[in-house]
Amino acid sequence: MGSEIWKMDGFELDRRSFSLRVHGTIVRLDPKPLELLFLLVESQGAVISHDEALRRVWGEDVFVNGEAALYTAVKKIRQALGDGTVIETVTGRGYRLRMPVRAASGSALPASSPPEGQRLAILPLLNLSNNPSQDYFLMG
Template sequence: MSADKPTVLVVEDESAQREVLSYNLAAEGYRVCQAENGEEALLVVDEDTPDVIVLDWMMPNLSGIEVCRRLKTRQVTRGIPIIMLSARSEEVDKVRGLETGADDYVIKPYSVVELMARVRAQLRRTRPSAVGVQLEFDDILLDGETHKVSRGGKPIKLGPTEFRLLRNFMEKPARVWSREQLLDRVWGRDIYVDTRTVDVHIGRLRKALMQHGGDDPVRTVRGAGYALG
């Protein structure tokens, strides 16, 4: 996963449509992964967890609806938003898609502008700071657009890695993150970094957040990792 850009997986067996979608998503600033069938989609998700999946219903062998069902029944992937694309415009089909676990349902032919808005809406829910939303936790305020952080109204100066760490924590307060998960989310999967580096940056983040006083908001969970609050 990219350290900063939200990742969108496009699953579409028609190459022309797949390329148009990928081009437009990349132009919006997303990192794009592609899969041309259901089996490949499941492999990609295992290797590189996306933030949103745009999934075509009608595909040979493994249909989009089956891919959706499998992802939504697994603990590790059930939280990934899925936008289902389908030429089926009947109400019963839309209901079936949503009941299988799809988070949104877009009927073909669709407007690319509308689809981009739907992707943004899902990200706003799961990765709010990635679309410029302000995050708040106790007296800490993080602005995803201006990259500014304050605590108790006083500005906090953070390096880029500490900012990404804090943003990750604030998107899911109370969730415990292992060092490996933080490496994936904050540094990116393509970079080799020792897990001890995480501890060093957590130390810097703590120091910065407590520079004007106040309790340490970052909790160490023995044998598991770190959490906020």
């Protein structure tokens, strides 16, 4: 498993609490820009393409104006970090984080692929509450 806390030049990104701190103070950042920031940090300086960012942050079956959504998310990240140069726009390709990142307290940055033998199981959910308003958790 990869790191859950990353530190970068006065900033701390914490996946467990899904938060960004600047010099110890929590900075409010909407969920999609924050998830994009996690993706950029985990990429360790590699360029994240527009398509990959949309797929990984917004999902495969979500239809959004991709360019506008990414532009807005990157703008919000830059504002939250107080530095417009932290995220580089690579024209025609995507975005890259331009800041050294280190994993906090001995945890390692995630490998580019999951360990061999690691699997993900998706199990069906049941509405055991008998409350029809909870049915949205179920796949139809």
